[in-house]
Amino acid sequence: QSALTQPPSASGSPGESVTISCTGTSSDVGGYDYVSWYQQHPGKAPKVMIYEVSKRPSGVPDRFSGSKSGNTASLTVSGLQAEDEADYYCSSYAGSNNPLYVFGTGTKVTVL
């Protein structure tokens, strides 16, 4: 089971929107609605921002939204703020014969 593919970097100015893609296959992202997104600041533990493709945990700003089309999931951060600068990882379930959580390669979001 290979890691899901994310762009290494993305950027935007404060107030703008940035969208991060997460590409897998029909055996993971495309096959299940168990895609989640994590934000990780340097030296800190990851924090879940989106789960089950588009659900937001309590306390996560509604500036964060998730979607999926085919084998590609996306995370959009609207109204970028300085504190959104971080690494973002997607994750997907890939079936019972694979690792429980398959993570993406990670995207560094820079707020210009």
Place this chain on the structure above:
Amino acid sequence: EVHLVESGGGLIQPGGSLRLSCAASGFTVSTNYMSWVRQAPGKGLEWVSVVYSGGNTYYADSVKGRFTISRDNSKNTLFLQMNSLRAEDTAVYYCARDGGGLELDVWGQGTTVTVSS
């Protein structure tokens, strides 16, 4: 408030063993899916192992046969026994709880394992 605190990391020689602990508070370890996830220096996240609420355990191929996940219900604590350690096992190890939708909703602060001679 739910909380996870890892301990047990350190510097260990190749071939050695180490046991990581993850103490939980605010929820019951035995009624949740609990995982270990690691992150090598400058690299991404890698799922290592899970113990389901029913007790079944699963491992990433990279650690199968060398690592063992377990829990002590009386202490509400998760463990990871790591044997035959290799340089490529060097990483920050996080314990995490599954929130029910196959997302990891509670994470510890991490403990660092360095395998080097």
